[in-house]
Amino acid sequence: MHQNSLIQLKNASVRYGGVHALEDVDVHINAGEVVVVMGPNGAGKSTVLKALYGIEPLTKGSVIYEGTQIQPKPHEMIKRGVVFVPQGRRVFPSLTVRENIEIGGVVAGKKGLELEKKIDEVVDLFPALKNKLKRSSGILSGGEQQMVALARGLMADPKILLLDEPSLGLAPKIVKEVFEKIAEINKTKGLAVVIVEHNIKSILAVAHRAYVLDKGRVAAEGDAKEIAGSDILERVFLGKEAKEEHTA
Numbered sequence: 001m002h003q004n005s006l007i008q009l010k011n012a013s014v015r016y017g018g019v020h021a022l023e024d025v026d027v028h029i030n031a032g033e034v035v036v037v038m039g040p041n042g043a044g045k046s047t048v049l050k051a052l053y054g055i056e057p058l059t060k061g062s063v064i065y066e067g068t069q070i071q072p073k074p075h076e077m078i079k080r081g082v083v084f085v086p087q088g089r090r091v092f093p094s095l096t097v098r099e100n101i102e103i104g105g106v107v108a109g110k111k112g113l114e115l116e117k118k119i120d121e122v123v124d125l126f127p128a129l130k131n132k133l134k135r136s137s138g139i140l141s142g143g144e145q146q147m148v149a150l151a152r153g154l155m156a157d158p159k160i161l162l163l164d165e166p167s168l169g170l171a172p173k174i175v176k177e178v179f180e181k182i183a184e185i186n187k188t189k190g191l192a193v194v195i196v197e198h199n200i201k202s203i204l205a206v207a208h209r210a211y212v213l214d215k216g217r218v219a220a221e222g223d224a225k226e227i228a229g230s231d232i233l234e235r236v237f238l239g240k241e242a243k244e245e246h247t248a
């Protein structure tokens, strides 16, 4: 077991029918760190998050949470303090902004005064949403919807947020705002964040550590700055190594 890790995939494999989505993957997340998972399309990035959260069962290996091997199930993971924000934000357009945020507390078992207090506390982190709480979520911009999705996740008092491509479909300026907000939440709340991202440069600037996946395996891992400065990304994303091998 990796010392002090909050959650961990150990020798983990996931298959979808005949497809090996993950093969013998070791990933760990320590308390309070921002870990980015990168790699080309189909590398297995989303599957890492789904395996940690119990959406996809492992075909081999284990999930270890705070030192104990577990069989993760989404509703139990929320209670353990692990929250998954899937790709595409999934804000309910017919509900108000406040109602969308409230759901995150309800699924975590909060009600009454505790729920109300939590909504106020979470909304304080998102000043841009404050005067829109009673509005329909359908009218929000993509960036605002992503903020609602983050706020909803925070309602469960997570220790770990699992974020699947929060930048998807957002303009570069908005992506920067979303990443800054994620970094702020990590710093002020001390919660760990695991983030699947294709905006590599921007996310490595705010992340502590990184994993590079390639064809379901960990091709590299390390300090975000080291990964940003190495040639691994070029090799994995452009297949340079494969080309060189081919022509050698």
Ligand code: ADP
Pocket: 016, 017, 019, 020, 021, 039, 040, 041, 042, 043, 044, 045, 046, 047, 048
């Ligand atoms: P990434 O997030 O890096 O794009 P994924 O984790 O989504 O990669 O997928 C890894 C591999 O598993 C890919 O080859 C993908 O096509 C396959 N895959 C993902 N989800 C399913 C599924 N529900 N059924 C079958 N194959 C899947």
